[in-house]
Amino acid sequence: MKILQIIYSLSSGGAERFVVDLSNELKNLGEEVYLTTIKYKNSESDTFYLHDLSSDVEIINLESKTKYSLKGFLKNYYLVYRMKPDVVHLHLNLALINFILPILFLRRKTVYVQTLHNKAENYKNKTLSFFLMKFLYSLNLVKLITISADNDKSFERVFNRKSDTVIINGRAKMQKTNLFDITNKEINKLKQTKNTIIFLHIARCAPQKNQKLLISAFNKFIENGEDAILLIIGSGYDTKEGENLKSISNNNIFYLGPKQNVADYYFLSDAFCLSSLYEGMPITLIEALACGITPISTPVSGVIDIINDGVPCYISSDFSVNSYYNALNKYILKRNNIDNKLFTRYYENNLSMDNCATKYLNFYKNCINKTKSRKTFSIFTIK
Numbered sequence: 001m002k003i004l005q006i007i008y009s010l011s012s013g014g015a016e017r018f019v020v021d022l023s024n025e026l027k028n029l030g031e032e033v034y035l036t037t038i039k040y041k042n043s044e045s046d047t048f049y050l051h052d053l054s055s056d057v058e059i060i061n062l063e064s065k066t067k068y069s070l071k072g073f074l075k076n077y078y079l080v081y082r083m084k085p086d087v088v089h090l091h092l093n094l095a096l097i098n099f100i101l102p103i104l105f106l107r108r109k110t111v112y113v114q115t116l117h118n119k120a121e122n123y124k125n126k127t128l129s130f131f132l133m134k135f136l137y138s139l140n141l142v143k144l145i146t147i148s149a150d151n152d153k154s155f156e157r158v159f160n161r162k163s164d165t166v167i168i169n170g171r172a173k174m175q176k177t178n179l180f181d182i183t184n185k186e187i188n189k190l191k192q193t194k195n196t197i198i199f200l201h202i203a204r205c206a207p208q209k210n211q212k213l214l215i216s217a218f219n220k221f222i223e224n225g226e227d228a229i230l231l232i233i234g235s236g237y238d239t240k241e242g243e244n245l246k247s248i249s250n251n252n253i254f255y256l257g258p259k260q261n262v263a264d265y266y267f268l269s270d271a272f273c274l275s276s277l278y279e280g281m282p283i284t285l286i287e288a289l290a291c292g293i294t295p296i297s298t299p300v301s302g303v304i305d306i307i308n309d310g311v312p313c314y315i316s317s318d319f320s321v322n323s324y325y326n327a328l329n330k331y332i333l334k335r336n337n338i339d340n341k342l343f344t345r346y347y348e349n350n351l352s353m354d355n356c357a358t359k360y361l362n363f364y365k366n367c368i369n370k371t372k373s374r375k376t377f378s379i380f381t382i383k
Helices: 014-028 070-083 092-096 100-105 120-125 125-140 148-157 180-190 211-223 240-247 264-268 285-291 304-309 321-337 340-352 353-372
Strands: 002-007 032-039 060-066 087-090 111-115 143-148 199-203 226-231 255-258 272-273 292-295
Touching: 002 070, 002 092, 002 180, 014 032, 014 087, 014 285, 014 353, 032 070, 032 092, 060 070, 070 092, 070 100, 087 092, 087 353, 092 100, 092 125, 111 353, 120 125, 120 148, 125 148, 143 148, 143 353, 148 304, 180 226, 199 264, 199 285, 199 304, 199 321, 211 226, 211 240, 211 255, 211 321, 226 264, 255 264, 264 285, 272 285, 285 292, 285 304, 285 340, 292 304, 292 321, 340 353
Parallel strands: 002 032, 002 087, 032 060, 087 111, 111 143, 199 226, 199 272, 226 255, 272 292
Antiparallel strands: none
């Protein structure tokens, strides 16, 4: 099976991390996989995860210097026309919009699928994307995959139809890197005492990630005398908003920038903090579980689903500072009784990439078989 995975860039985001892992695992399963990025590679941040892509997966860069252009639309059309893939898998809405021409006109041999990586309500403010999504879904031109039960309910509320399937996100196995010992020394220098509790937050600086809530709650936590530090890893903290966050942070909060060896930081931390306003199924949450550390989170999609499966996460009752502060305190009170093996077992049984990729492959095959069972032409389908 020839599969094109399409994403705007390989910057340091959850969807980008997912696409690399999925491409690698589909290749391991014996499929012909191409990972296609749209954005012109003008900085290292655009290829943050490229070093994790298997050498057996061919990378194609369409070198677009603007988000949308007529030249880009035609180039994307020609790519699908020339390669004649069985499946085009679109990630994030920039990919959906950029590949609108092949979605409409190259349908005889190709199935188009899209993974909804975020809460559906988020797309209502993006007029062009929202219109295209409603149009394409209403005509069944793109098969839609949601990534958690709550994410699936969100899609149905917004688009008044059911998704084609739910496939929970997965993540490749987390492993310590050759920088583990250096990272351990780095963190030990930041600790106040040998018993300092290490909290970890991994996310870009963005309104969605709601870091102001996390920092305000952690400031209050430290003011009450807790021996703890918060490590913040990610890009964007050199922006005006990032500098504002730094200005309100106490001395126990450390901004470490983007890191290629995030696994080392997970393995050396005690708890993982997620403060987002909305999510689909956070890749960072899966990483935390894979490394056996306790999640503390706002009540967003993904986390809610895991709690319902009996995993002991600490979730704030709402999105207020006091509520998140209370979640931090609950973790402190119960941390000595937490069985961290519960997290790794849940990951292995439910969130590993080999399980996830197998489900995607079966879904692709099912879609292809249905396509072969009917005649198709242009944007019209005889069912």
